[in-house]
Each structure stands twice: as structure tokens, then as C-alpha cells.
Amino acid sequence: MDEITVYTDGGCHGNPGPGGWAIVVIAGGIVKQLSGGEKMTTNNRMELMAAINALTVVRNTPDFSGCHITVNIDSQYVRNGITSWIKSWKAKGWKTADKKPVKNQDLWTTLDALNSSLNVTWNWVKGHAGIEYNELCDQLCQAEIAKFE
Numbered sequence: 096m097d098e099i100t101v102y103t104d105g106g107c108h109g110n111p112g113p114g115g116w117a118i119v120v121i122a123g124g125i126v127k128q129l130s131g132g133e134k135m136t137t138n139n140r141m142e143l144m145a146a147i148n149a150l151t152v153v154r155n156t157p158d159f160s161g162c163h164i165t166v167n168i169d170s171q172y173v174r175n176g177i178t179s180w181i182k183s184w185k186a187k188g189w190k191t192a193d194k195k196p197v198k199n200q201d202l203w204t205t206l207d208a209l210n211s212s213l214n215v216t217w218n219w220v221k222g223h224a225g226i227e228y229n230e231l232c233d234q235l236c237q238a239e240i241a242k243f244e
Contacts, residue, residue, distance in 0.1 A: 098122075099164045101149045103173075104222070104232035105141030108240050114138070115239025116145035117232040120152055122159060127152070128231070132239035141236070142170040143202040146177070150209035164215045169222035169229060176203065177210055178217050 100121040107114030115132035129148060132141070149166060153159045168174050181203060184190065189197045197203060220229055 097162055099153055099159055099162050101164060101166045102228035102232050103145035103149050103166060103168050104236045105145040106236050107136055107138050107141055111135055111137045113240050113243030114141040115236040116141045117235035118145055118149040119228045119231055128235060130235040130239050132243055134243045139172055140199055140202060142173045143199055143206060146173050147206050150213060154209060154213060164213055165218055166215060167218050167220045169220050171219060174217045174219045177206055181207055
């Protein structure tokens with residue numbers, strides 16, 4: 096097995112409000128799902144939690160060691176943050192371009208450490224566009240949110 100494909104989604108009802116995240120990991124013809132949520136959170140935190148949980152699953156699965164991972168994510172915030180903005184944030188002491196503290200720094204540092212330890216390609220996909228596993232992630236995410244409403 097050389098390739099792992101991951102789909103992620105996160106969201107909440109209200110922002111902040113009850114939230115959920117979900118992942119689908121596809122490897123060696125096997126499809127695994129995982130989801131979770133929080134009673135009071137933000138959409139961006141849930142999108143980050145989805146990405147963190149996906150990379151944690153891959154890192155903690157010995158059979159996946161050394162594999163390339165493609166993360167399909169419908170969050171421009173997470174994709175742009177981890178592939179571009181984070182370099183500047185770290186160089187500026189976790190400050191944004193307008194010198195304000197980076198929101199969700201706790202999650203960004205975790206995601207950065209995971210991303211740096213793995214061979215990851217971040218691929219943006221349009222949400223709610225009929226992409227099978229992205230739609231599944233959305234359904235799982237909505238089910239998690241419902242648990243807190």
C-alpha cells in the first residue's frame with residue numbers, strides 16, 4: 096500500500112455552537128469512518144479537529160508508515176493555513192499579518208507537528224458538490240452535532 100486517501104469535514108450549528116467533525120480514511124480497499132464533536136465550539140475548530148484526527152489515525156497505524164496521504168478537505172481555512180499561512184504565523188511569533196494572535200493556535204501547532212511528520216498533500220474539494228466521501232463526512236458531522244442539540 097503506497098497511498099492513503101482521506102476526506103474530512105467539520106462544522107457547527109451556530110458559530111459558536113454545538114459542533115462535529117468527521118473523517119473517512121481509505122487505504123488498501125478498506126474504508127474507515129470516525130467522528131466526534133463538542134457541545135460549544137466553532138466551525139474552524141471542528142475543521143481543524145477533523146484534519147488532526149485524520150492525520151493522527153494515519154500516524155498511529157503501523158501499516159500506514161511511509162505512505163503518501165492525500166487529504167481532501169472542503170475548508171479553505173485549513174488547507175491554506177497548513178500549506179501557506181502557517182509559515183508566516185510561526186515566523187511572526189504566531190501573529191497574523193495585522194499583528195493579532197492567530198486564532199486556534201493550540202490546534203494549529205498540533206496539526207503542524209502531524210503534517211511535518213508525514214508525507215501529506217492537501218487537496219481542496221468543493222463541499223456539498225456530490226463527492227461521495229465528502230458527503231459522507233458531512234452526514235457524520237451533522238449526526239455528531241445533533242447529539243449536542
